[in-house]
Amino acid sequence: MTNQFPTQARVVIVGGGIIGCSVAYHLTKLGWTDVVLLEQGQLSGGTTWHAAGLVGQLRSHSNMTSLIKYSTQLYGELEAETGLATGWKNCGSLSVARTADRMTVLKRTAASARAQGVDIDVISPKEAADLWPVMATDDLVGAVWLPGDGKANPTDLTQSLAKGARNGGAKIIERVRVTGISQRNGVACGVETDRGNIAAEIVVNCAGQWARKVGLMCGVSVPLHSAEHMYIVTGRIEGVHPDLPVMRDPDGFIYFKEEVGGLVMGGFEPHAKPWGMNGIPENFEFALLPDDWDQFEILMENALVRVPQLAEAEVKKFYNGPESFTPDNNFLLGEAPELKNFYVGAGFNSMGIASAGGAGRALAEWIVNAAPTMDLWPVDIRRFAPFNNNPRWLHDRVKETLGLHYAMPWPNRELDTARPFRRSPLYDRLAARGACFGSKMG
Numbered sequence: 001m002t003n004q005f006p007t008q009a010r011v012v013i014v015g016g017g018i019i020g021c022s023v024a025y026h027l028t029k030l031g032w033t034d035v036v037l038l039e040q041g042q043l044s045g046g047t048t049w050h051a052a053g054l055v056g057q058l059r060s061h062s063n064m065t066s067l068i069k070y071s072t073q074l075y076g077e078l079e080a081e082t083g084l085a086t087g088w089k090n091c092g093s094l095s096v097a098r099t100a101d102r103m104t105v106l107k108r109t110a111a112s113a114r115a116q117g118v119d120i121d122v123i124s125p126k127e128a129a130d131l132w133p134v135m136a137t138d139d140l141v142g143a144v145w146l147p148g149d150g151k152a153n154p155t156d157l158t159q160s161l162a163k164g165a166r167n168g169g170a171k172i173i174e175r176v177r178v179t180g181i182s183q184r185n186g187v188a189c190g191v192e193t194d195r196g197n198i199a200a201e202i203v204v205n206c207a208g209q210w211a212r213k214v215g216l217m218c219g220v221s222v223p224l225h226s227a228e229h230m231y232i233v234t235g236r237i238e239g240v241h242p243d244l245p246v247m248r249d250p251d252g253f254i255y256f257k258e259e260v261g262g263l264v265m266g267g268f269e270p271h272a273k274p275w276g277m278n279g280i281p282e283n284f285e286f287a288l289l290p291d292d293w294d295q296f297e298i299l300m301e302n303a304l305v306r307v308p309q310l311a312e313a314e315v316k317k318f319y320n321g322p323e324s325f326t327p328d329n330n331f332l333l334g335e336a337p338e339l340k341n342f343y344v345g346a347g348f349n350s351m352g353i354a355s356a357g358g359a360g361r362a363l364a365e366w367i368v369n370a371a372p373t374m375d376l377w378p379v380d381i382r383r384f385a386p387f388n389n390n391p392r393w394l395h396d397r398v399k400e401t402l403g404l405h406y407a408m409p410w411p412n413r414e415l416d417t418a419r420p421f422r423r424s425p426l427y428d429r430l431a432a433r434g435a436c437f438g439s440k441m442g
């Protein structure tokens with residue numbers, strides 16, 4: 001093998017987080033072996049390394065559920081293929097409901113997940129308590145149980161995908177920064193880097209929270225904005241064991257998983273804290289943000305309701321890391337409408353570990369077939385317009401997006417932030433008469 005820096009490749013992938021590595025892995029599986037992946041730091045050192053590693057299949061769009069169903073299969077098999085552990089544990093997961101309305105939502109998503117072949121049971125609070133004895137259940141209406149869900153170690157999983165990609169012929173090169181995208185007549189044709197140029201037929205932007213900036217290098221809108229995202233890790237808690245399922249309590253905005261006999265507890269607060277307004281530092285590698293207990297308070301209060309033992313538990317570590325969020329809480333996938341042969345896989349709204357297997361395969365198939373192989377409209381990058389890439393608009397919107405994870409998905413729900421944006425000439429008169437407004441394309 002030569003260490004010479006390549007000057008051409010069929011596909012160049014920008015970014016060595018879990019998404020870029022999964023795209024490289026799946027391209028080689030489809031027989032496209034002339035793939036180069038460039039990472040400005042070390043693999044997984046962006047956002048991937050500090051993820052909690054929950055892999056849950058229950059999603060509001062059935063095709064997103066089916067992508068994650070594939071992820072669970074892949075994560076269960078990858079170690080045997082590559083010889084590198086992934087930390088995958090098929091511990092199952094529970095989602096509990098505090099209200100009758102929430103239970104209706106859980107039953108509806110359960111029906112839709114079943115249609116995708118996902119194993120799921122609707123269970124009583126008593127059955128939930130048997131599966132998760134550490135929690136208080138007196139205020140619960142019911143729960144759903146997904147035996148196929150699990151958790152993984154995000155860094156190990158990324159390394160395992162990278163090894164699989166290398167075994168398939170891909171070249172993965174760390175400490176190379178992409179500084180420009182070459183294009184000719186509206187078609188991407190390579191990248192410029194701090195180590196030289198590489199000509200390519202296809203360029204894939206998997207640059208995580210830097211993906212908006214990489215898009216701007218070639219006039220492509222990648223509407224995402226970072227927000228702070230937090231969880232704590234506790235010391236040992238009695239009754240918490242390695243096989244304890246993942247547990248989500250969406251009415252309390254929180255989730256739990258076992259780690260070394262203690263609990264990881266994090267969540268999605270309704271009013272999030274955007275980050276990186278002056279640009280994302282290039283050298284933000286294996287880095288965290290300062291603890292913010294004020295922002296975390298609403299999650300902590302709810303966690304104490306669900307797991308009263310937390311009041312006595314030692315908090316061993318506070319993780320606060322930035323993650324990229326999009327205007328509608330769905331990720332960005334596919335060929336950019338502004339530039340042919342330039343693909344994007346970014347903006348994973350804190351579900352990048354769960355989605356990486358399925359999204360990586362879907363994007364690789366999209367590249368190889370020059371068209372998506374399933375209905376991916378909820379995540380298709382073409383659903384957004386240039387105004388969605390406005391940084392002030394994005395900043396205001398992601399305050400709400402992060403909290404959408406566990407918000408009640410009421411029918412006809414309208415988002416409240418970053419509006420009014422565009423108004424009809426009659427707006428003031430309609431408002432004066434008490435009109436109720438919806439929003440389409442701003």
Ligand SMILES: Cc1cc2nc3c(=O)[nH]c(=O)nc-3n(C[C@H](O)[C@H](O)[C@H](O)COP(=O)(O)OP(=O)(O)OC[C@H]3O[C@@H](n4cnc5c(N)ncnc54)[C@H](O)[C@@H]3O)c2cc1C
Pocket residue numbers: 014015016017018019020038039040041042043044045046047048049050051052053054055176177178179206207208209210211214229230231319320321322323345346347348349350351352353354355
């Ligand atoms: C606190 C926290 C908890 C989370 N928990 C979960 C969870 O339980 N389950 C789950 O599914 N998800 C979770 N997530 C979300 C998950 O971590 C992300 O969605 C996922 O890691 C995104 O992966 P990525 O590959 O898109 O981005 P990254 O991992 O950031 O990878 C992008 C890479 O691109 C590189 N790059 C950028 N610009 C350039 C350039 N110009 N040239 C070369 N390389 C470049 C970066 O260095 C970086 O390594 C969590 C996130 C946070 C912050």
